[in-house]
Amino acid sequence: MAPPPQNPTAAPVIIIGGGIGGLAAALALSRKGIAAQVLEQSSAFSEIGAGIQLGPNAFQMFDVLGVTEAINHCAVFPDALIMRDGLSGDEVTRISLGAAFRERFRYPYAVIYRADLHRVLLEACRAQSSITLSAQRKVTEIRDEGEYVTVETRDGTTVHGVAAIGADGLWSTARAHLVNDGKPRVSGHIAYRAVLPIASVPQELNWNSVVLWAGPKTHLVQYPLRRGELFNLVAVFHSDRYAEGWDVHADPAELHERFSAARTEVQTLLGKIDVWKMWVLCDREPIKEWSKGRVTLLGDAAHPMLQYLAQGAAMAMEDAVVLADAVDVCAGNFTEAFQKYQGERYLRTARVQLTARFYGDVYHATGATRDLRNELLKGRAREKAYEGVAWLYDGICLSR
Numbered sequence: 556m557a558p559p560p561q562n563p564t565a566a567p568v569i570i571i572g573g574g575i576g577g578l579a580a581a582l583a584l585s586r587k588g589i590a591a592q593v594l595e596q597s598s599a600f601s602e603i604g605a606g607i608q609l610g611p612n613a614f615q616m617f618d619v620l621g622v623t624e625a626i627n628h629c630a631v632f633p634d635a636l637i638m639r640d641g642l643s644g645d646e647v648t649r650i651s652l653g654a655a656f657r658e659r660f661r662y663p664y665a666v667i668y669r670a671d672l673h674r675v676l677l678e679a680c681r682a683q684s685s686i687t688l689s690a691q692r693k694v695t696e697i698r699d700e701g702e703y704v705t706v707e708t709r710d711g712t713t714v715h716g717v718a719a720i721g722a723d724g725l726w727s728t729a730r731a732h733l734v735n736d737g738k739p740r741v742s743g744h745i746a747y748r749a750v751l752p753i754a755s756v757p758q759e760l761n762w763n764s765v766v767l768w769a770g771p772k773t774h775l776v777q778y779p780l781r782r783g784e785l786f787n788l789v790a791v792f793h794s795d796r797y798a799e800g801w802d803v804h805a806d807p808a809e810l811h812e813r814f815s816a817a818r819t820e821v822q823t824l825l826g827k828i829d830v831w832k833m834w835v836l837c838d839r840e841p842i843k844e845w846s847k848g849r850v851t852l853l854g855d856a857a858h859p860m861l862q863y864l865a866q867g868a869a870m871a872m873e874d875a876v877v878l879a880d881a882v883d884v885c886a887g888n889f890t891e892a893f894q895k896y897q898g899e900r901y902l903r904t905a906r907v908q909l910t911a912r913f914y915g916d917v918y919h920a921t922g923a924t925r926d927l928r929n930e931l932l933k934g935r936a937r938e939k940a941y942e943g944v945a946w947l948y949d950g951i952c953l954s955r
């Protein structure tokens with residue numbers, strides 16, 4: 556076992572998990588002059604190849620993290636977010652993402668290949684000498700020793716840090732240590748994701764927009780990726796077959812059966828994919844306390860949410876920036892900083908967690924609920940649509 560550090564305050568902040576949240580946290584801390592060591596369980600720092608949407612609030616964070624230019628290079632900027640009724644094909648509503656949107660929200664809306672977003676953050680971390688990236692380090696134990704923290708990894712390594720941040724996602728070990736509130740809540744919703752070459756998308760369905768086909772207990776999201784070279788599909792449906800939160804065995808027969816009443820456009824797109832990756836979607840009830848002493852949580856570890864507002868990664872990056880600000884403002888008093896950070900993040904992230912569930916109900920509405928949805932959203936003025944998302948897309952106030 557490694558001896559305790561002689562000068563604990565000179566030890567790095569240990570970040571558990573090298574996903575989008577963990578890397579953003581390392582970067583945000585480094586920009587405040589604070590060293591970090593990221594411990595990632597996988598053999599390499601990488602992300603799955605799927606699409607991800609980035610609201611203007613995510614771009615506000617890219618600005619702070621200094622990666623906007625690199626993101627712009629590989630993102631696609633869609634013309635609109637469009638909801639269509641998955642049965643009639645009618646447009647239900649849209650949010651235009653053009654000049655008026657950028658003027659209103661100060662930043663754009665984009666879609667990006669997850670692996671590209673992760674790579675941009677990783678390269679920015681690698682460029683900072685104050686960040687150490689350690690792969691194949693699955694954290695098994697975290698101890699707050701008062702003056703410093705000790706983290707044990709599965710390979711028998713002991714790492715000391717001045718503080719620890721659990722950015723280890725939905726199945727967080729750090730959360731089990733801090734909050735100990737059992738497994739995440741299985742929503743009963745399943746997501747199938749696939750990315751295909753743009754050439755295999757029929758011309759008449761290849762739109763430069765994020766299109767959501769809202770059907771009974773189902774929906775399909777489509778958008779282009781990587782400068783328009785790729786095309787992203789996310790198909791979601793209700794299923795009670797999966798009790799656990801994770802299952803690698805996708806069953807395309809069930810997917811096609813659930814979408815059997817959908818429009819031909821939807822069926823055509825689903826028919827383009829042979830191999831899907833599957834997620835059993837989970838979240839948790841919001842909690843108010845996710846920090847204790849020198850240990851805190853960030854991103855999905857702190858506030859896992861359903862993806863219906865497309866905001867999980869954005870919330871993780873906001874966490875990262877707010878946390879680094881708090882550490883800076885509290886002049887390295889981590890206990891105080893982590894309390895300040897969770898206090899600033901609790902209600903915003905809780906609102907996203909709870910609103911995401913509601914959006915899922917709206918997307919999957921049937922019968923009178925579907926009719927009411929379509930009626931209420933029909934012909935909504937652009938300003939009204941902007942007003943509806945302003946609480947989210949307006950971003951956050953930064954202390955400095």
Ligand SMILES: Cc1cc2nc3c(=O)[nH]c(=O)nc-3n(C[C@H](O)[C@H](O)[C@H](O)COP(=O)(O)OP(=O)(O)OC[C@H]3O[C@@H](n4cnc5c(N)ncnc54)[C@H](O)[C@@H]3O)c2cc1C
Binds near residue numbers: 571576607726856865
């Ligand atoms: C279908 C779907 C679509 C989505 N779409 C969007 C979207 O459009 N926009 C958006 O903003 N968000 C979206 N999200 C949400 C987003 O993917 C997550 O919120 C985000 O990835 C959370 O980042 P994170 O860093 O907190 O966790 P993760 O990405 O889960 O990263 C956690 C990291 O920790 C590592 N780890 C885990 N345990 C340990 C351990 N014990 N020791 C060391 N390392 C460990 C993991 O290997 C991983 O690298 C979507 C999610 C899903 C499921």
